[in-house]
Amino acid sequence: MLDKTYAPQAIEDKHYRQWEEGGYFKPGARPDAKPFTIVIPPPNVTGSLHMGHALNNTLQDVLCRYKRMAGYDVLWQPGMDHAGIATQMVVERKLAERGEPDRRQMGREKFIERIWDWKAESGGAILNQLRRLGASCDWSRERFTMDDGLSEAVRHVFVELHRQGLIYKDQRLVNWDPALETAISDLEVQQTEQDGSLWSIRYPIEGAEGAYLTVATTRPETMLGDSGVAVHPEDERHRHLIGKHCILPLVGRRLPIVADEYADPEQGTGAVKMTPAHDFNDFEVGRRHDLEMINILTVDAKINENAPEAYRSLDRFEARKRILADLEAEGLLAGEEKIRHSVPYGDRGGVPIEPYLTEQWYVDAKTLAKEAIASVEQGRTKFVPENWTKTYYEWMYNIQPWCISRQLWWGHRIPAWCGPDGHIFVEMTEEAAQAAADAHYGKSVELTQDEDVLDTWFSSALWPFSTLGWPEETPTLARHYPTDVLVTGFDIIFFWVARMMMMGDHFMKEEPFHTVYVHALVRDEKGQKMSKSKGNVIDPLDLMEKFGADSVRFTLTALAAAGRDIKLSEDRVEGYRNFMTKLWNAARFCEMNECALDPSFDPAKAEQTVNRWILGELGRTRDAVTAALDAYRFNDAAGAVYQFLWHTFCDWYLEFAKPLFSGADEAAKAETRATAAFVLERTLRLMHPVAPFITAELWEFLKGADGAKGDPLILAAWPEEGAEALADADAAREMEWVVRLISAVRSVRAEMNVPAGAKVALAAVDMRAEAKGWLSRHEALIARLARIEAIDHAAEPPKGAAQLVLDEATLAIPLADVIDLSAERARLEKEIAKAEGEIAKIEKKLSNEGFLAKAPEAVVAENKERLADEQAQRDKLARALDRLAQAG
RNA sequence: GGGCGCGUAGCUCAGCGGGAGAGCACUGUGUUGACAUCGCAGGGGUCGCUGGUUCAAUCCCAGCCGCGCCCACCA
Numbered sequence: 001m002l003d004k005t006y007a008p009q010a011i012e013d014k015h016y017r018q019w020e021e022g023g024y025f026k027p028g029a030r031p032d033a034k035p036f037t038i039v040i041p042p043p044n045v046t047g048s049l050h051m052g053h054a055l056n057n058t059l060q061d062v063l064c065r066y067k068r069m070a071g072y073d074v075l076w077q078p079g080m081d082h083a084g085i086a087t088q089m090v091v092e093r094k095l096a097e098r099g100e101p102d103r104r105q106m107g108r109e110k111f112i113e114r115i116w117d118w119k120a121e122s123g124g125a126i127l128n129q130l131r132r133l134g135a136s137c138d139w140s141r142e143r144f145t146m147d148d149g150l151s152e153a154v155r156h157v158f159v160e161l162h163r164q165g166l167i168y169k170d171q172r173l174v175n176w177d178p179a180l181e182t183a184i185s186d187l188e189v190q191q192t193e194q195d196g197s198l199w200s201i202r203y204p205i206e207g208a209e210g211a212y213l214t215v216a217t218t219r220p221e222t223m224l225g226d227s228g229v230a231v232h233p234e235d236e237r238h239r240h241l242i243g244k245h246c247i248l249p250l251v252g253r254r255l256p257i258v259a260d261e262y263a264d265p266e267q268g269t270g271a272v273k274m275t276p277a278h279d280f281n282d283f284e285v286g287r288r289h290d291l292e293m294i295n296i297l298t299v300d301a302k303i304n305e306n307a308p309e310a311y312r313s314l315d316r317f318e319a320r321k322r323i324l325a326d327l328e329a330e331g332l333l334a335g336e337e338k339i340r341h342s343v344p345y346g347d348r349g350g351v352p353i354e355p356y357l358t359e360q361w362y363v364d365a366k367t368l369a370k371e372a373i374a375s376v377e378q379g380r381t382k383f384v385p386e387n388w389t390k391t392y393y394e395w396m397y398n399i400q401p402w403c404i405s406r407q408l409w410w411g412h413r414i415p416a417w418c419g420p421d422g423h424i425f426v427e428m429t430e431e432a433a434q435a436a437a438d439a440h441y442g443k444s445v446e447l448t449q450d451e452d453v454l455d456t457w458f459s460s461a462l463w464p465f466s467t468l469g470w471p472e473e474t475p476t477l478a479r480h481y482p483t484d485v486l487v488t489g490f491d492i493i494f495f496w497v498a499r500m501m502m503m504g505d506h507f508m509k510e511e512p513f514h515t516v517y518v519h520a521l522v523r524d525e526k527g528q529k530m531s532k533s534k535g536n537v538i539d540p541l542d543l544m545e546k547f548g549a550d551s552v553r554f555t556l557t558a559l560a561a562a563g564r565d566i567k568l569s570e571d572r573v574e575g576y577r578n579f580m581t582k583l584w585n586a587a588r589f590c591e592m593n594e595c596a597l598d599p600s601f602d603p604a605k606a607e608q609t610v611n612r613w614i615l616g617e618l619g620r621t622r623d624a625v626t627a628a629l630d631a632y633r634f635n636d637a638a639g640a641v642y643q644f645l646w647h648t649f650c651d652w653y654l655e656f657a658k659p660l661f662s663g664a665d666e667a668a669k670a671e672t673r674a675t676a677a678f679v680l681e682r683t684l685r686l687m688h689p690v691a692p693f694i695t696a697e698l699w700e701f702l703k704g705a706d707g708a709k710g711d712p713l714i715l716a717a718w719p720e721e722g723a724e725a726l727a728d729a730d731a732a733r734e735m736e737w738v739v740r741l742i743s744a745v746r747s748v749r750a751e752m753n754v755p756a757g758a759k760v761a762l763a764a765v766d767m768r769a770e771a772k773g774w775l776s777r778h779e780a781l782i783a784r785l786a787r788i789e790a791i792d793h794a795a796e797p798p799k800g801a802a803q804l805v806l807d808e809a810t811l812a813i814p815l816a817d818v819i820d821l822s823a824e825r826a827r828l829e830k831e832i833a834k835a836e837g838e839i840a841k842i843e844k845k846l847s848n849e850g851f852l853a854k855a856p857e858a859v860v861a862e863n864k865e866r867l868a869d870e871q872a873q874r875d876k877l878a879r880a881l882d883r884l885a886q887a888g
Numbered sequence: 889g890g891g892c893g894c895g896u897a898g899c900u901c902a903g904c905g906g907g908a909g910a911g912c913a914c915u916g917u918g919u920u921g922a923c924a925u926c927g928c929a930g931g932g933g934u935c936g937c938u939g940g941u942u943c944a945a946u947c948c949c950a951g952c953c954g955c956g957c958c959c960a961c962c963a
Contacts, residue, residue: 002922004923391958578925588923651928
């Protein structure tokens with residue numbers, strides 16, 4: 001016997017263990033089946049499950065479980081990302097907390113060892129959290145971006161791209177994080193709006209006493225690195241100055257005044273100070289005019305020795321104050337305007353980013369992007385929803401060289417070695433590099449390996465094939481590459497998806513996946529991004545604790561409408577938890593009524609109208625869920641099952657089944673029991689991808705607790721029968737009529753406020769049907785309703801009974817003593833007016849020749865039917881009003 | 889500045905060329921055997937505004953008004 005209440009905690013662990021121990025998550029059981037493959041977006045090794053993960057992995061699991069049931073050989077490849085900066089920061093923080101030596105004191109080797117220790121101890125907690133969620137990954141294949149195989153893949157790719165000239169070293173401006181003391185890529189820079197000032201500074205013109213060019217800047221300290229001033233070539237105000245010089249205040253350097261279209265005559269004075277070593281635009285202008293690149297900052301953003309002594313070793317912001325004061329003192333500060341402007345920060349927070357001139361490794365992304373663009377243009381990879389395609393193109397067309405070196409310790413060390421004269425050898429191993437160097441120099445020399453590591457995303461870019469065994473030609477790689485669907489959030493389309501496309505195309509000659517399903521962000525109930533600092537984070541682990549994993553999964557699936565952010569609140573989850581309870585109780589009800597699966601049951605031969613009807617509805621639902629999942633319309637899939645189970649199966653079918661269960665017709669009873677069990681069983685299958693735990697539990701119960709229970713639900717086949725197979729048009733029509741009738745009766749009774757003592761319609765309709773063909777005879781039903789009304793009221797005979805006409809039947813219901821007649825009259829009048837409005841609308845339509853000529857026949861017929869219905873409705877209401885008048 | 893998207897019931901949102909929907913909230917009502925984590929009934933919407941296309945527009949197109957996100961720029 002099922003427990004009275006559904007307790008998720010009691011069953012979830014058990015089933016997950018069974019699945020994992022049963023090896024059901026592993027591919028290979030069906031070698032002749034088509035493979036279906038998803039690679040997980042690898043969570044950071046430092047990570048803990050947040051709502052984004054919960055959504056992302058729920059959707060992947062829904063797909064995997066669905067495909068598994070649909071007969072595919074499914075591999076969901078799991079693993080984790082080493083997350084360079086994030087992890088290094090975590091461990092550094094840990095060391096600081098414990099008062100241990102910091103990484104510099106400790107040294108590189110020791111520090112990296114500590115990170116590995118940390119990973120072994122507390123890394124990867126998120127994988128167990130994914131298990132808690134129900135993720136059906138093949139854990140035996142778990143990979144880590146820094147394990148041996150993947151590291152080999154990384155080196156391989158680096159060496160290969162370097163040989164092809166697609167990876168190179170270059171000296172140019174990078175985004176420099178002065179706190180972490182590393183370069184970061186454009187994507188890792190976040191612009192943050194801040195209050196600031198725009199200062200105007202006078203640069204004296206050489207040889208023209210008292211004449212100035214006024215320039216403006218938000219970063220006055222950069223003037224120490226100025227090596228020119230630009231004006232627009234057409235700008236009449238400054239044309240005479242082109243080729244002359246300014247004198248840089250406080251420094252005294254002569255600055256050439258150059259003509260460049262970059263200087264916008266409309267802005268400010270039209271003259272722009274040029275700091276080629278500390279500004280991206282100035283860098284370009286500087287290159288064009290061969291201006292000096294003067295780096296004035298140290299790696300931690302202090303003023304260096306290229307600046308006048310007075311400012312050296314000052315922090316950049318300290319220097320700013322000093323410079324402003326000095327300019328003021330010299331009368332060269334022309335003004336200060338308070339403005340709001342954006343300031344670049346690293347995406348890990350900290351201090352403002354500084355454009356900084358260094359030598360770094362770059363990937364020629366522009367070249368690699370060509371194939372990746374073609375893949376999408378030619379439809380070999382498509383985005384769902386489609387509009388992300390544009391975003392992808394936008395980025396790809398304007399792609400910049402990808403800076404891949406990082407001045408960190410945690411990551412893949414760059415496989416490049418430097419000879420004594422600076423010659424660089426890029427090889428898979430140190431031995432190979434040594435050999436190459438020896439050959440190059442004709443003697444054995446000492447090499448030093450490049451100190452830098454690679455951007456974390458470099459290894460992630462290889463994930464779809466490196467995890468499958470590449471560069472080795474493993475059977476798994478052959479079978480599961482390309483993968484099928486990538487499920488991800490839009491925030492990493494550039495970071496990750498685009499780069500996987502580039503690497504996949506380049507190294508595998510085939511796109512890594514045919515579909516990219518892009519889901520939205522999970523926000524809090526007010527639509528705010530969840531963040532720790534705002535304190536609005538909803539923890540999926542808490543939710544699962546409280547409501548069960550299935551409820552959380554169902555909620556996320558039901559809310560995952562394509563393209564729109566999900567606003568999550570606990571109420572939502574609670575609502576879907578109630579749905580789980582509903583399912584549980586439906587199963588209990590079936591159990592109590594001895595509904596068991598009957599192997600000989602043939603749905604096509606069902607005779608009872610209700611049974612034929614529910615089987616048709618089941619088929620429709622099956623088709624709807626299937627179509628929705630195939631189209632990645634997760635919310636529709638969840639919605640279809642929800643609607644069917646709750647509002648069709650429970651609210652209507654089981655109510656109709658009650659009289660049959662308690663009736664005397666044994667054949668009907670047996671058929672109904674078998675039907676109920678059959679429908680429940682199929683519903684469990686349809687729901688399993690979204691709510692695997694509760695369905696697995698009920699499945700076991702339905703199949704018989706012990707012994708011959710057969711395959712677990714996870715291996716069950718996706719229901720094949722569609723609407724055509726089970727649909728029964730007659731049954732559907734009859735049921736529709738009955739449902740409407742009953743609703744109408746209920747409505748009338750509610751409106752009339754019939755007192756509790758008069759127990760009537762619904763129970764009567766539900767319970768006391770004749771065994772056979774009862775629903776097909778509306779007339780009989782109505783008559784019976786009327787009779788029952790009479791009987792029920794007989795205990796307390798109606799006084800001054802008025803009659804309300806319902807359809808063609810007459811129900812004897814006492815009115816005057818139980819309702820407010822004028823209110824009832826008003827209601828009826830309102831309804832009549834509404835009906836007449838509808839009638840007028842439809843009549844107008846039907847008298848429109850264009851409509852009759854051009855609208856599809858079915859639409860015309862439908863409208864005629866509706867017209868008749870509305871007219872009948874109006875007449876009925878009118879008669880009711882009439883009777884009411886008599887009663888009054 | 890470029891791109892994407894959103895304005896539908898009190899709230900959160902589905903739907904998207906031919907009868908305005910769901911959940912929650914609200915009102916009324918109902919528990920002696922599936923379920924109060926529930927049932928039944930009900931109120932509530934000129935589907936942002938203005939034009940256009942169409943026999944027909946919440947849905948397609950254009951413009952406008954609000955709002956959001958991404959990218960770029962910001963001397």
